[in-house]
Amino acid sequence: MSRTIAIHSSKGGTGKTSLALNLAGSYVSSGKKVCLMDMDSKGPSLHSFFNVTPNNYFNEYLRGAISIHETLTNIDLDRSGQKGELYVAFSDPEIGAIREFSTMDRKWQTKILKRLINAKKDLEGLGIDIIILDTSPGVEFGSVNAVAVSDFVLVTVKPNKICIQSIEQVINGIYRMLGKECAIIENMCPESKDHYCSLSNTNLEVPILESILCRCDISTLVCKEIITLQRPEHPYSKSVFRIRDKLDSHLNLD
Amino acid sequence: MCDTAKIELILKNLDEINEKLDKIIENNNHNHNHNNNDISEKEDDHGHTLDVMTLLTLPEHLRTTATALFELGTATADSVAEITKKERAVESNYLNQLVRMGHVKKQRLGRKVYFLVDDK
Ligand SMILES: Nc1ncnc2c1ncn2[C@@H]1O[C@H](COP(=O)(O)OP(=O)(O)OP(=O)(O)O)[C@@H](O)[C@H]1O
Ligand SMILES: [Mg+2]
Numbered sequence: 001m002s003r004t005i006a007i008h009s010s011k012g013g014t015g016k017t018s019l020a021l022n023l024a025g026s027y028v029s030s031g032k033k034v035c036l037m038d039m040d041s042k043g044p045s046l047h048s049f050f051n052v053t054p055n056n057y058f059n060e061y062l063r064g065a066i067s068i069h070e071t072l073t074n075i076d077l078d079r080s081g082q083k084g085e086l087y088v089a090f091s092d093p094e095i096g097a098i099r100e101f102s103t104m105d106r107k108w109q110t111k112i113l114k115r116l117i118n119a120k121k122d123l124e125g126l127g128i129d130i131i132i133l134d135t136s137p138g139v140e141f142g143s144v145n146a147v148a149v150s151d152f153v154l155v156t157v158k159p160n161k162i163c164i165q166s167i168e169q170v171i172n173g174i175y176r177m178l179g180k181e182c183a184i185i186e187n188m189c190p191e192s193k194d195h196y197c198s199l200s201n202t203n204l205e206v207p208i209l210e211s212i213l214c215r216c217d218i219s220t221l222v223c224k225e226i227i228t229l230q231r232p233e234h235p236y237s238k239s240v241f242r243i244r245d246k247l248d249s250h251l252n253l254d
Numbered sequence: 255m256c257d258t259a260k261i262e263l264i265l266k267n268l269d270e271i272n273e274k275l276d277k278i279i280e281n282n283n284h285n286h287n288h289n290n291n292d293i294s295e296k297e298d299d300h301g302h303t304l305d306v307m308t309l310l311t312l313p314e315h316l317r318t319t320a321t322a323l324f325e326l327g328t329a330t331a332d333s334v335a336e337i338t339k340k341e342r343a344v345e346s347n348y349l350n351q352l353v354r355m356g357h358v359k360k361q362r363l364g365r366k367v368y369f370l371v372d373d374k
Pocket of ligand 1: 009011012013014015016017018019040043135136137187188189212213214215216218219220222223
């Protein structure tokens with residue numbers, strides 16, 4: 001059975017896309033067939049990380065024009081002898097497409113939700129083990145649809161007051177309402193715990209899976225490579241591997 | 255009569271009772287809509303949609319029913335009840351409520367009644 005993980009946050013720039021890429025890498029390195037989907041159709045970003053031109057964008061599937069397997073780009077990971085595979089469904093970065101998808105009405109959103117549910121079933125049929133959904137921040141159709149079709153929500157938070165205050169709303173007002181299990185990833189934490197307002201001091205009844213340190217080299221490396229595949233010994237990779245292992249027990253994968 | 259034949263007869267009768275219940279509920283709803291201006295069950299500002307934001311505004315029991323229906327696509331009250339683990343008659347009632355609210359469409363195909371989330 002395949003599992004779907006949505007990566008979401010209430011505020012922007014918390015490290016969702018970086019985590020989505022590297023979590024995907026961590027599952028590939030454990031031999032899984034992974035599908036990474038750019039659900040951020042208002043601010044697509046996955047295309048900038050791979051040097052490929054997809055045959056079709058995910059937008060075409062959402063429009064009902066093609067089937068889901070036609071939107072998948074198999075990423076050549078240059079890792080001979082390894083079993084894992086990575087497929088990416090790219091969102092169209094053209095401004096015209098972004099405008100179009102930003103102004104769709106509610107009827108269309110109902111259709112999209114149905115198509116996403118079907119996509120999940122089809123991907124399972126194609127032998128995909130793990131589906132990772134990179135979403136846009138905050139509460140809008142694209143990200144809430146992604147949450148609705150997920151089996152688990154990873155919510156990334158920067159340990160500052162603004163992020164922490166808004167997280168409770170999405171947990172209680174979105175994830176819980178849709179019956180989703182969720183967990184928090186604290187990202188970009190300062191080296192010293194004394195200098196930031198950690199979530200462990202709040203009384204949210206949601207597990208904190210990991211606190212990832214803030215390091216300049218992470219932002220440089222994220223742009224160049226999938227760190228979990230290229231540098232499994234890097235502290236960021238180790239954090240992501242721990243997240244994967246903890247997720248496995250939540251998702252009953254081990 | 256042997257046991258299997260008895261069971262089959264009972265199942266057939268149950269099926270018929272279910273169908274009659276459906277019709278009663280349907281008729282009730284018709285009368286209800288004519289006689290009673292129950293605003294809470296009328297469509298809201300969003301008209302006939304059941305997008306995810308509307309889903310979030312539904313009371314929990316209807317949200318559960320609607321979520322199950324999304325998963326199933328087109329489904330009978332029986333199969334929705336199987337997912338939600340509630341009584342079939344209860345689900346049938348909720349589904350018909352969603353029909354009245356304009357979120358769900360109902361189709362009769364032969365002897366069976368099917369529901370689906372309206373996106374037209
Ligand atoms: N632990 C970290 N330490 C330092 N920099 C990080 C860390 N995690 C992510 N970054 C950097 O922070 C920036 C924002 O990250 P990213 O794009 O992944 O966030 P996002 O949540 O996807 O943003 P958006 O909400 O815009 O989609 C990037 O430049 C990324 O490289
Ligand atoms: Mg992003």
